[in-house]
């Protein structure tokens with residue numbers, strides 16, 4: 001079995017207490033690699049390495065062009081090793097090889113985009129000269145924050161690692177990344193490429209371990225200046241509390257229960273494909289999954305019939321088979337969660353119109369496969385319409401008009417994303433404007449770009465990733481004021497506390 005170590009200060013090392021854990025292939029239920037398990041001592045060591053690397057300026061002191069060159073080199077290496085990374089990601093997370101190939105491409109693009117921003121986004125702005133209350137020159141600088149901790153989930157392990165590391169490094173910070181204990185391998189493997197790309201030791205550290213130990217050690221460390229977290233709202237809430245010790249900057253990308261709305265003028269074949277993609281992509285284990293489908297009442301029965309017949313044709317299989325459209329659920333625990341919610345839905349009185357059970361895949365009897373599942377007869381108040389299931393379970397809710405659709409869409413503690421399907425762009429935009437979510441796709445779904453901000457309203461998050469707004473989350477802002485009064489007496493503060501000028 002392959003054995004993976006922690007990546008600290010440019011070296012692969014065992015955990016201080018020698019502890020290891022096994023990572024499971026969700027398509028077989030069998031362990032396939034051992035991984036060093038970081039504890040507080042290891043996280044402290046990684047943070048100390050990142051702190052030293054930040055404080056001595058070996059990275060932040062480089063010209064942006066040099067940092068960009070290293071990030072582009074990292075992107076180039078990732079592209080070279082794309083097939084290896086995609087395969088490893090599929091085995092570790094259960095994501096289909098089609099998806100994980102896309103994820104490696106997305107991670108590569110993220111490093112390239114942020115390399116570009118490192119060079120192009122100005123870090124200093126000279127302001128207009130002011131004359132009131134006295135003449136002065138003012139400029140505003142953007143400076144890196146320091147040590148950035150990244151804590152990431154299991155559904156897009158490599159992509160999430162890139163989303164945390166690329167902006168932190170582009171801005172001149174150093175980083176400690178804690179991958180999910182369920183899917184740690186590609187982030188650790190990225191450590192090999194970080195070294196090869198010439199990024200100095202200590203600038204990137206990767207320490208997989210459990211949330212309450214390794215994760216909390218990172219969040220409570222006084223040497224960490226920012227935590228960027230992606231994961232569940234419950235853990236995000238805890239992180240927000242724990243990070244208050246040294247007033248860390250915190251950005252949170254949390255859960256969702258996003259609504260995809262099919263208006264009565266939609267192109268139905270597109271909308272139905274989009275709805276299926278919205279919920280069943282990565283077996284529904286996507287934070288912005290379109291897990292609530294709101295359908296105009298006049299179309300409801302037709303849409304449901306077509307959804308069911310299409311869903312039943314989705315090919316469920318092992319992630320490495322290129323014909324597989326839906327792979328397994330990531331873990332036995334998550335599979336149990338999905339099964340529990342199906343039972344809750346039935347007990348609440350919703351109608352299970354397809355799926356609802358584990359799927360059998362020949363040769364993979366121990367795998368955590370689950371059928372694409374659809375409920376109708378769902379009230380917005382039901383738990384299956386309110387709580388994030390994070391699996392291949394769609395709830396369909398009818399609505400009467402656009403106002404009703406908006407009301408149901410906004411009836412959620414979450415506000416991550418949503419979709420509108422319509423033949424009338426102006427009408428779709430009017431609906432989008434009223435949705436209380438960080439992203440709305442019109443006649444599309446799941447499109448997240450490094451170029452546009454992504455994040456949640458309400459309990460779906462704090463701050464944004466991507467776009468200019470996401471990049472600026474990795475900087476401190478400093479205003480420098482240079483007094484230009486030539487006449488000493490004209491300093492505006494003279495008459496406040498300073499005794500009158502000597503004659």
Ligand code: NAD
Nearest residue numbers: 152153154179180211215216231232235253254255256287
């Ligand atoms: P999770 O919150 O259980 O774990 C996420 C990460 O936090 C893991 O690395 C885990 O080890 C760590 N963690 C757990 N407890 C911790 C603690 N007390 N202190 C510090 N770290 C801790 O989430 P998950 O089950 O891995 O992922 C699924 C969740 O993530 C879903 O709710 C999903 O919506 C959300 N998610 C959100 C986005 C987004 O961008 N908004 C993207 C992907 C996933």
